[in-house]
Amino acid sequence: MLKQVADRIQNSVRNTDLATRSGGEEFMILMPNTGLKQAMDVAERMRVTIGSTPFTISARNGKLSCTISVGVAEIDKTADTHAELLKRADAALYRAKHEGRNRVIAA
Numbered sequence: 001m002l003k004q005v006a007d008r009i010q011n012s013v014r015n016t017d018l019a020t021r022s023g024g025e026e027f028m029i030l031m032p033n034t035g036l037k038q039a040m041d042v043a044e045r046m047r048v049t050i051g052s053t054p055f056t057i058s059a060r061n062g063k064l065s066c067t068i069s070v071g072v073a074e075i076d077k078t079a080d081t082h083a084e085l086l087k088r089a090d091a092a093l094y095r096a097k098h099e100g101r102n103r104v105i106a107a
Helices: 002-012 036-052 082-098
Strands: 018-023 026-030 055-058 062-064 070-072 104-106
Touching: 002 018, 002 026, 002 036, 002 055, 026 082, 036 070, 036 104, 070 082, 082 104
Parallel strands: 070 104
Antiparallel strands: 018 026, 055 062
């Protein structure tokens, strides 16, 4: 299932973006030269894409539905370190999970 999620994420981003698995069930997408609104639009498109089509698990077990929660953060080039940016994105992700899952939240 993680492979299929990764494929759907990869198909939702631009060639200039870098989508990686950051551990467990979490993925990270670095989107250079992208404002917060555009990143939120991409995240929402991924959320809908992943949630709208069930995943094929096996011929025996059939299909399984899945949703994602997404945290989005835009770097403040004058003040942020990479660690601070990741911390804000992670906080937004956990807020999305806490507020009911299957949603996109900006830091």
